[in-house]
Amino acid sequence: MSTQLHATRPSGEVVSDAALLVLEDGRTFPGRAFGAVGTTIGEIVFNTGMTGYQETLTDPSYHRQIVVMTAPHIGNTGVNVDDPESSRIWVTGFVVRDPARRASSWRSEGSLQDELVRQGVVGISDIDTRALTRHLRDRGVMRGSIVSGEDLLVGGYPRPIEDLVGQVCSAASMVGADLAGEVSTERAYVVEPQGAFAGQAPVKTVVAVDLGIKSMTPQRLAERGVRVHVVPSSSTIEDLLALSPDGVFFSNGPGDPGAAVHAVELLRAVLDAGVPYFGICFGNQILGRALGFGTYKLGYGHRGINQPVMDVSTRKVEITSHNHGFAVDAPIGAQTLAPHDPERYGRVVVSHVGLNDDVVEGLECLDIPAFSVQYHPEAAAGPHDAAYLFDRFLDLMNSGARTASGLSAATGAASAKEN
Structure with a gap:
C-alpha cells in the first residue's frame, strides 16, 4: 500500500x-x-x-x-x-x-x-x-x-x-461520561418465556434496567421460563416495583460508572426493598458503587471473548466474554463490610477474579440477595462457560433467600454432580 x-x-x-x-x-x-x-x-x-x-x-x-x-x-x-x-x-x-x-x-x-x-x-x-x-x-x-x-x-x-x-x-473524555441514557430504550417492552417454556405462565418475573442491554441477555432469561420487562435507564423504583418483580437485573452499558448517579441510587432502592439482584458488566460496577466501593479506569480494559476468570469459591476457571474499561476497587480474598452503610448492606466478597491482571470480576453479598459479574454470560459472541449464572439468578429468586451467600458453592457442586 x-x-x-x-x-x-x-x-x-x-x-x-x-x-x-x-x-x-x-x-x-x-x-x-x-x-x-x-x-x-x-x-x-x-x-x-x-x-x-x-x-x-x-x-x-x-x-x-x-x-x-x-x-x-x-x-x-x-x-x-x-x-x-x-x-x-x-x-x-x-x-x-x-x-x-x-x-x-x-x-x-x-x-x-x-x-x-x-x-x-x-x-x-x-x-x-x-x-x-x-x-x-x-x-x-x-x-x-x-x-x-x-x-x-x-x-x-x-x-x-x-x-x-x-x-x-478537544473531544470529551470517557472519564466522567454518563452515557446510559443515550443508548437505553425509550419505552419499556416485554420478552416472554421462550423455547420449552413458550406459551406457558412465567416461572418468575424479572425487571431488566436497560443501561445498554444486549438482546441476547433477556433471551437467556426467557429460555429459562422468565418473563422479562426491559425498562429505560431513567426508570424509578416505583416503576420497577409496580411490575411486581421477583428479581431485578442491571445490564451492561457504556460510560463511567462514577457518573451514573441515578443508576446507583436506583439500585440502592432495589436493595433496600429486598428484591433479588443480578448485574453484569456495568451492572457489576453499579453494584460496587451502590455498596460504597470505588471504581477506576483500566489502562486498556478487557475486550474480547477469550478472557480467563476464576470463580473464587469453586476455583473453576471460565473463558469469558468481556467489554469493559472500568473496574470495581474492592479487596480480593477476604470478606469486607459494604463501605457505604455496613449495617444496611452487610458483608461482601469478591466472587470472581480475572486471571490476567487480578481485576475484580464479580461481587457476592453475604447478607442481602445480590450478586454480579463483570463479564458477559449471555455469550454473544463468546463462549458459554458462564451461562450457569442465569441459573444462579433463578435459584436465588426461587429460594427466597435473603442473601446471595453460598450461591457459588451450591451451583459449583450441582455442576460437578452433573459432570
Missing part, C-alpha cells in the same frame, strides 16, 4: 481512498477508507475476539468508542439480520487490518463494507493493527480519530497533523 495520504488534483479533489488514524498523543497510522468516508472521534480500544465482529459492532457498550480488531481478517462472513445485539451499530469508528474482499457464508445477507456505509460508520483498513494494539497497551487507551476523503484537506491542501491532533484532544 502506498503511504501517500493526500493524493489530490490541483483543484483539491481527492483521487484516492486514503484515510488516517490520529491518536491524541500525536501518533498517526495511514490506511485506506473502510465503510463511510468522513471524520469520527472517540476513545480508541482494541478487541481480541477472533469472531463475532457483528455482535461487537452492535453492542451499545461501545458507544463513543473506535474499536480496533486485533484479528487480521474481518468481514469474512458478511452481515445478517440474526446476529446483531441491538437495532444499530454503536461503535463510533472501526479499525481493521485486512477486510474481506467478499463475504463467504451461507448466512450472509450483505457485506460488512456496505453495512458500515449504510449506517454511516467511518472506518479504516490496511493499517498495522499489531503496532497500534501494542501502542495502546503501552500508553493506555486514548482518544483518537479516523479521517478520510475531503476531510483530509483544507483549502485544497493536506490538513496539518497538528490540526488533526488538536481536534482529537
Whole structure:
C-alpha cells in the first residue's frame, strides 16, 4: 500500500481512498477508507475476539468508542439480520487490518463494507493493527480519530497533523461520561418465556434496567421460563416495583460508572426493598458503587471473548466474554463490610477474579440477595462457560433467600454432580 495520504488534483479533489488514524498523543497510522468516508472521534480500544465482529459492532457498550480488531481478517462472513445485539451499530469508528474482499457464508445477507456505509460508520483498513494494539497497551487507551476523503484537506491542501491532533484532544473524555441514557430504550417492552417454556405462565418475573442491554441477555432469561420487562435507564423504583418483580437485573452499558448517579441510587432502592439482584458488566460496577466501593479506569480494559476468570469459591476457571474499561476497587480474598452503610448492606466478597491482571470480576453479598459479574454470560459472541449464572439468578429468586451467600458453592457442586 502506498503511504501517500493526500493524493489530490490541483483543484483539491481527492483521487484516492486514503484515510488516517490520529491518536491524541500525536501518533498517526495511514490506511485506506473502510465503510463511510468522513471524520469520527472517540476513545480508541482494541478487541481480541477472533469472531463475532457483528455482535461487537452492535453492542451499545461501545458507544463513543473506535474499536480496533486485533484479528487480521474481518468481514469474512458478511452481515445478517440474526446476529446483531441491538437495532444499530454503536461503535463510533472501526479499525481493521485486512477486510474481506467478499463475504463467504451461507448466512450472509450483505457485506460488512456496505453495512458500515449504510449506517454511516467511518472506518479504516490496511493499517498495522499489531503496532497500534501494542501502542495502546503501552500508553493506555486514548482518544483518537479516523479521517478520510475531503476531510483530509483544507483549502485544497493536506490538513496539518497538528490540526488533526488538536481536534482529537478537544473531544470529551470517557472519564466522567454518563452515557446510559443515550443508548437505553425509550419505552419499556416485554420478552416472554421462550423455547420449552413458550406459551406457558412465567416461572418468575424479572425487571431488566436497560443501561445498554444486549438482546441476547433477556433471551437467556426467557429460555429459562422468565418473563422479562426491559425498562429505560431513567426508570424509578416505583416503576420497577409496580411490575411486581421477583428479581431485578442491571445490564451492561457504556460510560463511567462514577457518573451514573441515578443508576446507583436506583439500585440502592432495589436493595433496600429486598428484591433479588443480578448485574453484569456495568451492572457489576453499579453494584460496587451502590455498596460504597470505588471504581477506576483500566489502562486498556478487557475486550474480547477469550478472557480467563476464576470463580473464587469453586476455583473453576471460565473463558469469558468481556467489554469493559472500568473496574470495581474492592479487596480480593477476604470478606469486607459494604463501605457505604455496613449495617444496611452487610458483608461482601469478591466472587470472581480475572486471571490476567487480578481485576475484580464479580461481587457476592453475604447478607442481602445480590450478586454480579463483570463479564458477559449471555455469550454473544463468546463462549458459554458462564451461562450457569442465569441459573444462579433463578435459584436465588426461587429460594427466597435473603442473601446471595453460598450461591457459588451450591451451583459449583450441582455442576460437578452433573459432570
